[in-house]
Amino acid sequence: MARGCRCFVARLGHDVVAFGWLASGVEWIGELELEIRPGRGEAYIWNCATDQRHRRQGFFRSIVNGIVAQARQEGMSRLWIGTLDIPAAKAVADAGFVPALRFTSVWMSGMRWLRVRRAETVDSDLLIAAREALSIAGRPIRVGASLKRADRRTH
Ligand SMILES: CC(C)(COP(=O)(O)OP(=O)(O)OC[C@H]1O[C@@H](n2cnc3c(N)ncnc32)[C@H](O)[C@@H]1OP(=O)(O)O)[C@@H](O)C(=O)NCCC(=O)NCCS
Structure with a gap:
């Protein structure tokens, strides 16, 4: 919150x-x-979780839909979100998100291997915007594989 992030909760x-x-x-x-x-005019949804005792009751869906509604009301032009390959990700697609990039990451012996692929259905404007949002040292992230020393930073 000190950095200006907002937390949306379901009660x-x-x-x-x-x-x-x-x-x-x-x-x-x-x-x-x-x-x-x-x-500009964009934001990123991150760290969504539902208490284990209350899963599969639509809370994650409500959180995502609620954030999308709030962002629309504020006139934002785009939201980004990262999902794992899990069943709950369908709530993200249902809220109107479309895939832009797909990632595979593996950690081994202090190294991190990352593969970046374009999503099958992504259009060129969205692909460019996604690569720019994930720029490294001012350059749009490359599609392909890379290996670097692991960097276990916290937020
Ligand atoms: C992922 C997570 C946030 C889902 O929260 P949730 O409140 O249980 O999700 P919802 O109840 O809103 O489920 C959304 C949809 O996914 C389905 N779903 C959720 N978990 C599922 C599971 N384990 N298996 C099958 N379907 C599942 C729900 O049935 C629902 O679909 P429906 O509306 O068609 O029935 C929760 O499991 C969690 O906190 N996991 C740990 C943190 C995490 O992985 N976060 C990453 C989010 S991308």
Whole structure:
């Protein structure tokens, strides 16, 4: 919050049972060891989770839909989100997100191997925007594989 990120929560009575974060500044994506820098009028949804006791009751779907509605109301032009290959990701597609890039990352002996692929259905404008949002040292991220020393940074 001190960095200007906003936290959206779902409550059951007084209890917070799910949450998701929204950032318009630079964020570290730990799973990929990459920074995302949303463009002007854009933001990035990250760290969504539902309390284990309340899963599969639509809370994640509500969080994503709620953030999308709020972003629309504020006139944002685009939201980014990263998903794992898990069944709950369908809530993300249902909210209107389309895939831009696909990643495979592997850590081994202090090294991180990362493969970046374009999503099968991505159009060229979205591909360019996604690569720019994930620029490394000012250059759009390359599609392909790379190997570097692991960088276990926290947010
Ligand atoms: C991923 C996670 C946030 C999902 O939260 P949730 O509140 O249980 O998700 P929802 O109930 O909103 O589910 C959304 C859809 O995915 C389906 N779904 C969720 N988990 C599922 C599972 N394990 N198997 C099959 N379907 C599942 C739901 O049935 C629902 O579909 P429906 O509306 O058609 O029935 C939760 O499992 C979690 O906190 N995991 C650990 C953190 C994590 O992996 N976050 C990454 C999010 S990309």
